[in-house]
Amino acid sequence: MSITRTTHRTVTFFHPFHLPDHAGLLPAGEYKVDTLEKLDPNAPKRSYIKLECHVHLWSEKDTAKGPPTLSVDPKVLEAALALDSDPMREDERSQMIRSFGGQPEDTAA
Numbered sequence: 001m002s003i004t005r006t007t008h009r010t011v012t013f014f015h016p017f018h019l020p021d022h023a024g025l026l027p028a029g030e031y032k033v034d035t036l037e038k039l040d041p042n043a044p045k046r047s048y049i050k051l052e053c054h055v056h057l058w059s060e061k062d063t064a065k066g067p068p069t070l071s072v073d074p075k076v077l078e079a080a081l082a083l084d085s086d087p088m089r090e091d092e093r094s095q096m097i098r099s100f101g102g103q104p105e106d107t108a109a
Contacts, residue, residue, distance in 0.1 A: 002038045002039060003038065003039040004037065004038045004051075005037050005038075006034050006036055006037070007035045008032065008033070008035075009035070010030050011030070011077075012030050013081070013084045014085065015104075016097050019070055019076065019077070020072065021070055021071070024100050025100045025101075031055050031057070033053050033055050033056070035050055035051075035052070036054075037051060038051055051074070053072045054069045055070045055072055056068065056069050057070065
């Protein structure tokens with residue numbers, strides 16, 4: 001028997017982004033995320049392994065395309081957050097947004 005827990009947090013995306021199992025881009029904004037974790041029995045001190053994240057969608061447009069939550073691999077969610085927040089990856093982020101038919105923001109001053 002493994003010990004599990006669910007943690008809750010709010011993440012912020014500053015740019016449109018994409019997650020698997022969702023058609024197209026999701027809008028920038030705050031999203032509630034529930035993460036299912038299990039106790040790592042081999043760790044020398046108490047630590048948990050992230051198993052699955054559930055991202056709660058809030059836009060009517062997005063919930064019309066599918067369920068109100070997306071099940072996402074924790075590593076995929078962290079990669080999306082890293083791409084969103086890293087100013088050195090602006091070209092990569094713009095290319096991803098264009099690939100889904102979106103229009104990247106013009107950040108030139």
